[in-house]
Amino acid sequence: IMSSPLTFQPVLQRIAEEIAAAPDRGRPADYIPALAACDPHSFGMAVAELDGTVYGVGDWRQPFSTQSITKVFTLALDLAREGDELWEHVGREPSGNPFNSLVQLEYENGIPRNPFINAGALVVTDRLHTRTGDAARTLLDFLRAESGNDQLAINKDVAASEATRGDRNAALGHFMASYGNIENQVPVLLDQYFHQCSIEASCADLALATGFLARHGIRSDGTRLLTQSQSKQVNAIMLTCGTYDAAGDFAYRVGLPGKSGVGGGIIAVVPGRCTLCVWSPGLDERGNSVAGVTALDRFTTLTGVSVF
Numbered sequence: 571i572m573s574s575p576l577t578f579q580p581v582l583q584r585i586a587e588e589i590a591a592a593p594d595r596g597r598p599a600d601y602i603p604a605l606a607a608c609d610p611h612s613f614g615m616a617v618a619e620l621d622g623t624v625y626g627v628g629d630w631r632q633p634f635s636t637q638s639i640t641k642v643f644t645l646a647l648d649l650a651r652e653g654d655e656l657w658e659h660v661g662r663e664p665s666g667n668p669f670n671s672l673v674q675l676e677y678e679n680g681i682p683r684n685p686f687i688n689a690g691a692l693v694v695t696d697r698l699h700t701r702t703g704d705a706a707r708t709l710l711d712f713l714r715a716e717s718g719n720d721q722l723a724i725n726k727d728v729a730a731s732e733a734t735r736g737d738r739n740a741a742l743g744h745f746m747a748s749y750g751n752i753e754n755q756v757p758v759l760l761d762q763y764f765h766q767c768s769i770e771a772s773c774a775d776l777a778l779a780t781g782f783l784a785r786h787g788i789r790s791d792g793t794r795l796l797t798q799s800q801s802k803q804v805n806a807i808m809l810t811c812g813t814y815d816a817a818g819d820f821a822y823r824v825g826l827p828g829k830s831g832v833g834g835g836i837i838a839v840v841p842g843r844c845t846l847c848v849w850s851p852g853l854d855e856r857g858n859s860v861a862g863v864t865a866l867d868r869f870t871t872l873t874g875v876s877v878f
């Protein structure tokens with residue numbers, strides 16, 4: 571056990587070797603062609619220290635579809651603007667249901683359980699859009715600034731595919747609108763949400779962009795995005811809700827606040843210490859990267875670095 575490694579490079583190397591030898595990769599998401607075409611054997615992992623030093627292994631510089639990972643950043647960007655008012659429109663409890671589930675919305679009056687299932691993320695993006703005039707642009711600008719990578723972009727083909735396969739998200743949006751819980755026109759909101767999901771970034775970019783959650787709310791340029799308390803709150807919601815109906819198992823295995831996306835990426839935070847991003851497109855039944863969860867499990871197990 572390396573309880574305080576001077577560099578994370580050797581442990582990343584070891585994890586990559588273990589993953590390469592592991593046969594089970596799961597299957598890439600197949601609801602849109604761009605994700606279905608991903609090679610399940612791709613694997614990358616990056617660790618960013620608080621000062622921006624990044625360690626990486628495998629495909630850690632390869633951009634991938636960020637998808638639901640972006641829900642962490644829209645939450646932070648909206649919380650920074652409107653504060654606790656947000657919590658009158660979205661809850662903070664794990665859902666125990668799949669990420670695109672509709673069932674709890676009816677008996678909870680159109681208030682989604684948490685900001686990381688699709689319904690809750692739609693509410694957050696809707697409110698961020700009202701407050702900024704362009705939620706997807708605000709998100710992209712933030713990710714570029716925090717990663718230091720001006721090349722980060724929205725994949726327009728992916729956004730168009732998301733729209734053609736967007737009936738479930740449209741249903742969620744319209745259903746919540748019927749309860750008065752959506753501020754913008756639903757098609758406008760969906761367009762923003764599909765563009766948000768279609769931002770591409772690498773493990774290195776996302777590990778860096780997540781840094782503010784390890785720095786208790788402080789951005790890479792030293793300015794504050796969230797209060798220390800809000801940063802704690804976002805981390806807590808990641809721990810309890812970040813991997814949907816697998817959040818209990820993720821907390822048990824990895825022991826870190828984390829957020830997955832169906833592109834196969836997962837970000838994770840060690841508050842006060844470092845941030846991680848892992849990517850491998852093969853998913854389990856709940857939409858979390860199989861190799862990604864394994865790699866994070868191995869990282870916290872081998873290093874002893876976790877929140878517990």
Ligand code: GLN
Nearest residue numbers: 637638669767831832857
């Ligand atoms: N674009 C996907 C959707 O809205 C994102 C879901 C995810 O990454 N879990 O269905």
